[in-house]
Amino acid sequence: MTLLDVTGLTVTGRHLVVDGVDLTVSAGETVGLVGESGSGKSLTARAVAGLLPKGMTATGSVTLSGLRLLGARERVLRSVRGSRIALLMQDPFAMLNPLITAGAHIAESLPRTGPVRRDRAWRRTEVARRLAEVGIDDPSVSGRYPFQLSGGMRQRIALAAALARDPELLIADEPTTALDATTQHEILTLLREVQRARGMGVLLITHDLRVAFEMCDRVAVMYAGRIVESGPGFDVAKVPAHPYTSGLLAALPSATVTLPRLEGIPGSVPSAGDVTGTCAFADRCSQVDADCGHARPPLREITPGRHTACLYEVRPRPRVEQPPAALREPSPGAPLLTIDDLSKRYGEHTALGGVSLSVGEGESVGVVGESGSGKTTLARCVLGLAVPDGGRIELAGLDLTRRGRRGDRAHRLVQCVFQDPSTSLNPSLTVGATLAEAAAQGTREGRLSVPELLDLVGLPASYAERRPRALSGGERQRVAIARALAVRPALLICDEPVASLDVSVQAHVLELLRTVVRDLGTSLLFITHDLAVVRQITNRTVVLLKGKIVEEGKTPQILDTPSHPYTQKLLASVPPTP
Structure with a gap:
């Protein structure tokens, strides 16, 4: 029907x-x-x-x-x-009122007829039933506010609220x-x-x-x-x-x-x-x-x-499934980034519990794991945006864990590309002004001009006159990558750089990052929850679980023959590629 x-x-x-x-x-x-x-x-x-x-x-x-x-x-x-008709949107945090509890969200969405307004006991029972329907059996969750819940838990609450009136x-x-x-x-x-x-x-x-x-x-x-x-x-x-x-x-x-x-x-x-x-x-x-x-x-x-809506019979595009030369035989040089026994706590929560890893010169290393595993905290510590509680971070011989010792050299050594380029680009500046401002922070010898940077990321020189709002999401991410490369960093950290992009734009950006690693010799620390992406972009992979490394090795080995149950669980969760 x-x-x-x-x-x-x-x-x-x-x-x-x-x-x-x-x-x-x-x-x-x-x-x-x-x-x-x-x-x-x-x-x-x-x-x-x-x-x-x-x-x-x-x-x-x-x-x-x-x-x-x-x-x-x-x-x-x-x-x-x-x-x-009910709606379930992309961002549950934007859907939920931060000032009311999870249970109140569901109670507010229940049918407005019957005993819901008069009988508190009935309402509590109904909220508990709706929570159980979306897999939440802990009754204390109903008393928590959205900021106290994980992304997955918030989406479950949003789904329970959407289904409360039986659409x-x-x-x-x-x-x-x-x-x-x-x-x-x-x-x-x-x-x-x-x-x-x-x-x-x-x-x-x-x-x-x-x-x-x-x-x-x-x-x-x-x-x-x-x-x-x-x-x-x-x-x-x-x-x-x-x-x-x-x-x-x-x-x-x-x-x-x-x-x-x-x-x-x-x-x-x-x-x-x-x-x-x-x-x-x-x-x-x-x-x-x-x-x-x-x-x-x-x-x-x-x-x-x-x-x-095509006039002709479609000829499917062939997919040649073999490793590209840039990733087939990785030959990293001496360690560029060395992280030893890094720890970081936020109150009672341990974000990093003794993480040790290295990235060689010209090497691409992936860091994978669920939300809350410590991936972004690791990147923030390397970038100097978070101060570790213990351990050591050394980049090209520079100790990054010593307070007040990072300076301009550290800024030139490491740059980052974030998930959402719209929040990392100044909307009032043109693309050219943004790139020129970034390039001015580099050394005179290694500095790239604005046209060179745009050409490097595959954008026309005319884009220098545009502002971020006039660009597509993929074009903004290309500008963000160009800005990060303006000082010719030795290490580029990418934190979920393609998570919000369409599949076609994602392919362009990943191929661009491959080119950067191959042609500029830039090392890559690539943070993602997408195992299909990490397969295409990295030589080695590190698997994080609750702030600890549970498995690491060459990317094909990790993805083809995972030894840790957690890695096996991650792989089992990936929808098959058509």
Whole structure:
């Protein structure tokens, strides 16, 4: 039975952003909506829920079990949201009120009729039942505030609150993007179990293709405001029928093999309004033909249940699965970074409990583990952003653990690239000003000019005049890498640098970092929870658990034949690469 029926959905603000989307979700079915940032996925979901930003309007038809939602009065939409349609967003910390407890969040979301307002005992029992449904059996959790909970626990609370009124449809917008692999696996497993128990429909919006193909019965691929391919998840993954889908799949890193080159799709997603009369993907397509620019290809059925908006049969991109030369035979020089018995505590919590590791000259070392394992604390200690309680850090002969002794040399020796480039770039400065300011901190001999830095990270010289807000997420991350390289550091620390990027942009950034290691001889300390990424970028891997190293060795050995149960658990949590 069709639960959600979307027909001809168009969303317009200052520009056209969603252009004639058709989509259905049946009761008990999970439908994935995938595509790069800017494709229109989240705005499609917001239009379904009647939550479009001010200044945007939607036309077409959206019905839920026959009830027309598009064009309905706000009073009708308010009665539907929460009770019949619920939303689970990417960042649970932003969804939860920091001033009220987990239990209060769920109680606030319970049905507003019946005994909930009058009977406190009933409300406590119901909150406990809802917590148990999302795998939280500890009753004390209901009395904790969001800041006292881990990311995975906050997402469980957000899910319990979303399900409190027993909705027919759950719209989950990137619900696991910010979570580590094991927590992501737990949340997705939980979501699947809850859905089956309730017979609930789920619209899952994600740019993580592994998650989409593992979780979804059907997948719709969205590009420039349109659906360009749809069909059963397994079929779409194995035999993509549109060049865009094929390109996304080819860009996926693998946790089982090291790819010789990570191939992202060139260019970026165009505005839907700029490609209304042509194939939206033509400018980025390796199979483009003269006929592609003449008219907009219709979404046509090629086999029962399979649709594509391409005129031709797609030639899948081959993936040559062998180690690239840069990673096949690592030959690091003398130790550049030496960490010996490093410890750090925050109150009663031990973040690092005697960590020892080294990074050689020209070597790439990965640090993996769940959230809270101590990865970021380790990076902060090396960068001088946290003072260790014990141990020693030595970089190129300089003792970094002695207070007041870091100075300009330490600043030039080590730089960092963080997860979110938008928070690490000054929005008021142009790209050129940002890079020139960074380069001025380096020595005259090793200093790179702004054009040289932009060329190094694959950006045109004209980008020097742009500000961060005029760049895509991938372009901002390239600028952040260029800024970090401006002083020609001996060591580059990358803390989850591709965690929030689309798969195609991620491939471009990882290939760039490979080039930096190979051509500049820069050493890399790469922190991530993504084992597929660590496979592609590092020579050696260190596995952290609760502030201690539980396994270390050459990356292929760690990932192919893990010896520690914790490493085995991490690998088991990685969704298979299609």
